Amino acid sequence: MDLDAIKNAVVAFVQTHHAYAPFVIALMTFGESLAFVSLLLPTMTILIGVGFVIAAADIPFWQAWLGAVAGAFLGNWLSYEIGRRYKKTAYEVWPLSRNPQLTLRGERFFERFGPWAVFLGRFFGPIRAVIALIAGIFLMPVPLFQAANMASASVWAFVILAPGAGLAHYLLW
Template sequence: MDIGFLKNSVLEFVQSHQAYAPFVLGLMTFAESLAFVSLLLPTMTILIAVGFVLAAAEIPFWQAWIGAVCGAVLGNWISYEIGRRYKKTAYEVWPLSRNPQLVTRGEDFFQRFGPWAVFMGRFFGPIRAVIALIAGIFLMPNVLFQAANLASASVWAFVILAPGAGLAHYLLW
């Protein structure tokens, strides 16, 4: 199979379905930000590559970015609410029940940095999977959590999509 053919096929598919791009990106970042699921589906590498594909398919960056932000905010928000509702019994759900060291590291990180842990935790792979849950368990005030959640999701989505989008413009145009 010719790599040029494969590239053109992918680009044609994305271009013909570009209206769904923000929604698909939102689903991917939702999965990456939701406690439990993000441990099973590490989509970071795929998300970085998606930035390149979206730019090559001439999908406006801001549309993709908004979809990614919405999914990431929603994933963390649900994780936070699970933590508030179920407290430490949430740690007993698989795959967290199999990763007690991750929970301990997440709790230590949250205790050390407080509200900033929600912002910074988004940028550290394994911690991202549990920090919103821990914020809910430790009853972080909702307004403070949502502010950190939205700010971190906005920066994080830009950081994961922009390199691919910028590289695509550099290489393709």
């Protein structure tokens, strides 16, 4: 099977099931934004590729973007709530218990940038996994967290999907 046949099969599958695309993308970004899980799921590369697929399958960009925003927002929100509820006990759960340097880097990042850490942290791989959790542990006010969470989820979703969606028109046709 050649690369063109694989591309055509994937695009045909996505076109057939296009109604599920925002939900599937939301699940992917939820996992990518959820503490603990995001350390195990390397979905960033896949999400960038999803931009190409949604364009090739003629799925409206805004639908995919809304799905990505919803998943990213909810994943960070749940991580924040876990931090508020369990405080530093959350650090004792695997895989964070095996990566204490990750939580230390996240804490230093949060202490340095304060509320901006939630926005900026979403764009930095390993920190993305723990910054919302740390915001909850440090009891960042909920309205401030949610404002940073929504803003960062909106921008991040665009940044990961738009390049593929924009380039697809030049590379696939």
